[in-house]
Amino acid sequence: MATNWNIAQKNEIDFWENIYLRENKDIGSYMPITEEVAISFSTKTLQRFKIDIEALKGKSIADIGCGPYGTILGLSILLPDAILFGVDPLIETFKKFPHFSNFKSNVNLITSKGEHIPIESDKIDYVISTNVWDHVEKPVLFLQECKRISRNKRIFLSFHVVNRFIGLFKFVLPYLDKNHPHHFTKRSALKILRSEFKNVEVKRIVKMIEDQSEFTFLNIFKQKDRIRGLKRWISTFTHYSLYVECEG
Numbered sequence: 001m002a003t004n005w006n007i008a009q010k011n012e013i014d015f016w017e018n019i020y021l022r023e024n025k026d027i028g029s030y031m032p033i034t035e036e037v038a039i040s041f042s043t044k045t046l047q048r049f050k051i052d053i054e055a056l057k058g059k060s061i062a063d064i065g066c067g068p069y070g071t072i073l074g075l076s077i078l079l080p081d082a083i084l085f086g087v088d089p090l091i092e093t094f095k096k097f098p099h100f101s102n103f104k105s106n107v108n109l110i111t112s113k114g115e116h117i118p119i120e121s122d123k124i125d126y127v128i129s130t131n132v133w134d135h136v137e138k139p140v141l142f143l144q145e146c147k148r149i150s151r152n153k154r155i156f157l158s159f160h161v162v163n164r165f166i167g168l169f170k171f172v173l174p175y176l177d178k179n180h181p182h183h184f185t186k187r188s189a190l191k192i193l194r195s196e197f198k199n200v201e202v203k204r205i206v207k208m209i210e211d212q213s214e215f216t217f218l219n220i221f222k223q224k225d226r227i228r229g230l231k232r233w234i235s236t237f238t239h240y241s242l243y244v245e246c247e248g
């Protein structure tokens with residue numbers, strides 16, 4: 001259960017350590033992280049945001065809540081001349097993972113929450129954050145900080161949303177879900193984003209099964225933890241990801 005941010009982050013550490021330290025193979029799509037996998041993740045992310053990689057050359061880019069590889073690892077390989085920042089409260093945990101040495105020297109890794117980013121105002125050309133906003137402690141402050149560091153007051157955000165029916169149970173969901181303190185619907189998310197930005201454009205909606213192809217019905221029986229397998233299968237009907245550009 002993730003009834004507050006600290007519990008969610010403890011579960012988040014457990015989640016990533018299970019994959020990269022204890023090598024629990026039940027989430028095949030997450031391992032191992034080679035340079036090729038990192039590049040493919042970054043390229044897919046840019047395509048979903050409709051960002052042309054050519055436009056990023058020589059620019060400053062911050063990945064807020066970068067995780068153990070995020071968008072920033074692939075970009076560090078693809079864009080040797082860019083100035084890159086990976087910001088995450090768990091950087092010290094991620095440094096223990098074997099693939100972490102793949103990060104190139106053009107990445108500045110910063111241990112910090114997105115609610116207080118130690119980067120000067122108006123410094124960053126591209127602020128990107130994937131699969132983080134529903135993990136943070138204070139979603140509005142997070143948006144304001146991302147906007148503050150952005151040179152043109154524009155951020156690219158992707159996050160999970162639940163469908164409207166599941167959204168009716170939003171007060172119960174933190175007790176069922178271990179890693180997410182927040183559960184937005186498309187409507188509730190856009191309402192918050194539109195209160196902070198003048199223009200909010202949904203660039204892509206991605207079904208859960210597109211990213212987590214192993215979350216099938218048959219997978220329930222392959223998992224040691226069948227309840228978790230069941231929850232993952234159900235999530236393919238109830239959750240999807242929004243890729244949004246916010247500006248102004």
Ligand SMILES: C[S@@+](CC[C@H](N)C(=O)[O-])C[C@H]1O[C@@H](n2cnc3c(N)ncnc32)[C@H](O)[C@@H]1O
Binds near residue numbers: 012136
């Ligand atoms: C599901 S992971 C996503 C990682 C990466 N962005 C990706 O797409 O693979 C969520 C990440 O959000 C980070 N996170 C949680 N709370 C945060 C906060 N307040 N500010 C910034 N990052 C946060 C977690 O530490 C974790 O690395």
